[in-house]
Structure formats: C-alpha cells, structure tokens
Amino acid sequence: MIKTLSIVSIMVRDLDEALDFYVGKLGFVKIADMPMGEGARWVTIAPAEQQGGLTINLFHPNMLWNGPDAEEMLSRVGQNPGWVYNTDDCQKTYEELSAKGVTFRSPPTEQMYGVEAVCEDLYGNTISIVQPSAWAMEMQDAAQDEAEQTAEQAASDAVEQPA
Numbered sequence: 001m002i003k004t005l006s007i008v009s010i011m012v013r014d015l016d017e018a019l020d021f022y023v024g025k026l027g028f029v030k031i032a033d034m035p036m037g038e039g040a041r042w043v044t045i046a047p048a049e050q051q052g053g054l055t056i057n058l059f060h061p062n063m064l065w066n067g068p069d070a071e072e073m074l075s076r077v078g079q080n081p082g083w084v085y086n087t088d089d090c091q092k093t094y095e096e097l098s099a100k101g102v103t104f105r106s107p108p109t110e111q112m113y114g115v116e117a118v119c120e121d122l123y124g125n126t127i128s129i130v131q132p133s134a135w136a137m138e139m140q141d142a143a144q145d146e147a148e149q150t151a152e153q154a155a156s157d158a159v160e161q162p163a
Helices: 015-025 063-074 090-099 134-160
Strands: 007-011 029-037 040-046 055-059 083-086 104-111 114-120 126-132
Touching: 015 029, 015 040, 015 055, 090 104, 090 114, 090 126, 104 126, 126 134
Parallel strands: 007 055, 083 126
Antiparallel strands: 029 040, 040 055, 104 114, 114 126
C-alpha cells in the first residue's frame, strides 16, 4: 500500500540558478545536493517550515538519466502546473518577496478559501501563496481526518482477511 508522497519534481534549466531562486529569494532550505556521476546532481529543497516528509527535487534533465530525451525535456521547463504554498500572512509574504525581486502576477486578493497572491518562479511556473481562511482550514482538517480514518479501516480490513 502506498503510504505517503515524499518527493515532487520541478524541471529546471540550471540547478545553481534554481537553488539561488528557491533558497535565496523564496527562503526554502536545501535538503540535499549530491553528485550522481557525469555532471548529474540530486538536489532537493523544502519550505523552511515544512514539517517533514515532502521535498521538492530540482530536476535538471541530463544525458545520464534521460538519454536522448534530455533536450526535449528541457524544452518543457516552465510548464509545470501551479503549486500552492501556505503562509500565515499573505500581505507580508508578498511584500517580502516583492522586495527580493520575485515577479507577481497578482497581489494579495481575498478569495473564498483565503487571501491569495500569485507569483512565478524564474522559469515562469505559477506559484500561489495562500493565507487560508478559517473555512479552508476546517475543510482541510476534515479531509485529513477522513483520510486517516480510511487508512485505518483499510489496514484493519487487511489484517482481518485470511492469507
């Protein structure tokens, strides 16, 4: 049974410039930066306050891992679907990131799910920064509780079934 999502990838043109943006401008932390042979590197990052688990792999397509498809993969850099990051204060985060030169598509705007500002990374990928509303937090907590109950029931059912 699949238990957790641990790593998601975003394709980048250059690992060092991507690290500079995500760590230097967005304030993420570098989790790993390991050489993998023939110029390839395994680089992962996460928001500084991420509570364990999920990390982001900054993925640079290369001949070692991707062979002849590497060049075609590089043409898709900047085409990732949008990602959503939560914050406690969207206006403050907007001001801090704007001061660091992050490009915003929209300033903080009240939405039914909270206050949202939309920016982009150095390749044009959309990043939503959301200060969730109380309603959104309640919905998220309820969904988490339901997921945990479903997982517990599935584990219990698996134990009860004969081999």
